Amino acid sequence: MSHDCLFCKIIKGEIPSQFLYDDDDLVVFKDINPAAPVHLLLVPKKHIRSMNDIQEGDGEIISKLFMVAKQMAKELDVDVSGYKLLFNVEKGGGQEIFHVHLHLIGGWNRRVEKVAE
Numbered sequence: 001m002s003h004d005c006l007f008c009k010i011i012k013g014e015i016p017s018q019f020l021y022d023d024d025d026l027v028v029f030k031d032i033n034p035a036a037p038v039h040l041l042l043v044p045k046k047h048i049r050s051m052n053d054i055q056e057g058d059g060e061i062i063s064k065l066f067m068v069a070k071q072m073a074k075e076l077d078v079d080v081s082g083y084k085l086l087f088n089v090e091k092g093g094g095q096e097i098f099h100v101h102l103h104l105i106g107g108w109n110r111r112v113e114k115v116a117e
């Protein structure tokens, strides 16, 4: 674990932050540079550099990020209007903090109604 990792410091409480969700495996907080009205970061507590570095045993936590993302989308009322879930991978993929995190981005137009299938 890199002690210089910003997200590890946030997780350990060394940098004050407000968690919208916090359990044994992950935390959720707002992106400080939001790209949309709702822009959350879902961050595993385990330090993993990028999606290139996930191992066999990390499947459960990666899966959990998506399950909590679904829950957060509902709580923030963007589930029906829609949102994006995104991993930026390494510098060329737009990753800025090298500790795996899932972006939940949405809230542009919450009035959008559910599209019939």
Ligand SMILES: [Zn+2]
Pocket (backbone or CB within 6 Å): 002, 005, 006, 007, 008, 009, 046, 047, 048, 098, 099
């Ligand atoms: Zn870290």
